[in-house]
Amino acid sequence: MEPKVYINGKLYAKEDAKVSVFDHGLLYGDGVFEGIRCYNGTVFKFSEHIDRLYDSAEAIALEIGLTKDELKSAVLDTLKANNLRDSYIRLVVTRGVGKLGLDPFNCEKPQLIIITDTIQLYSKELYEKGLDVIIVHTIRNHPEALNPTVKSMNYLNNILAKIECIKAGAAEGIMLNKDGFVAECTGDNIFIVKDNVIFTPPVSAGILIGITRNVVIELAEEAGITVREEQLTQDDLYNADECFLTGTAAEIISVANIDGRKVSTGKPGKITLSLLKKYQELTMAYSSV
Numbered sequence: 001m002e003p004k005v006y007i008n009g010k011l012y013a014k015e016d017a018k019v020s021v022f023d024h025g026l027l028y029g030d031g032v033f034e035g036i037r038c039y040n041g042t043v044f045k046f047s048e049h050i051d052r053l054y055d056s057a058e059a060i061a062l063e064i065g066l067t068k069d070e071l072k073s074a075v076l077d078t079l080k081a082n083n084l085r086d087s088y089i090r091l092v093v094t095r096g097v098g099k100l101g102l103d104p105f106n107c108e109k110p111q112l113i114i115i116t117d118t119i120q121l122y123s124k125e126l127y128e129k130g131l132d133v134i135i136v137h138t139i140r141n142h143p144e145a146l147n148p149t150v151k152s153m154n155y156l157n158n159i160l161a162k163i164e165c166i167k168a169g170a171a172e173g174i175m176l177n178k179d180g181f182v183a184e185c186t187g188d189n190i191f192i193v194k195d196n197v198i199f200t201p202p203v204s205a206g207i208l209i210g211i212t213r214n215v216v217i218e219l220a221e222e223a224g225i226t227v228r229e230e231q232l233t234q235d236d237l238y239n240a241d242e243c244f245l246t247g248t249a250a251e252i253i254s255v256a257n258i259d260g261r262k263v264s265t266g267k268p269g270k271i272t273l274s275l276l277k278k279y280q281e282l283t284m285a286y287s288s289v
């Protein structure tokens, strides 16, 4: 079946799904986005993703122009039109078409795009073995310049870090913040386990407040495992008993090596595995609703 893309209330065939070169999303990276998963017909953490999109939009003074419920209906209609039950949903809201020049207020109305697609995942082998990652030199955006809690279309900070890790042959890059503490990866949040306690950088470290991160914290606490949101150093990572990354696409994936130092090579650690199991149970339970 021909894939269909939603643009401003209409569905277009993939090859006709085009936006103007005068869109400020293209010209200035002026816009926000979300990446969401749909498991067997149910959108996972739908409200949380929609809330984050509206928060991101508000942070950049962008009025989406639809209510949250209207936007949710548009997503569901697009999924239906594409007959997708297990998919990746990419929501994009750009500032819209305007004149050249930074002024966002000369753009008439925002442009809402909904792309639904299949998911690109790490291989099964990598889930079993764990990822080899590095700490990159690119510093995560200063929160007072462009706050990483805003999921904006300005991803160059992360892309520069991604280039570094690809050139080094690593699967992911861990980014430190301006103070030298661990922030997050280019497209995932990071957790470590030390002496059966889970640690993850606090929001104040300058991170995206990952929806998967929040789910994992909840699952761990429900299981009686202590979770501490604390500043982490490079040495905390090197000395960790376990390390894993979380994100909508990756879900939970173990880290085998950091900068060539062994964390849990061979197979994911005990706590990582137990959380992965709980996460899978949760997404499966969602599917049968």
Ligand code: PXG
Binding pocket: 034, 035, 036, 090, 158, 184, 185, 186, 187, 188, 189, 208, 209, 210, 211, 212, 213, 246, 247, 248, 249
């Ligand atoms: N940090 C950053 C910088 C991210 O971009 C996460 C953490 C994890 O957040 P969630 O809410 O997914 O647990 C992300 C997520 C894409 C795409 O299309 C990007 C993300 C997620 C899904 C798709 O590039 N980033």
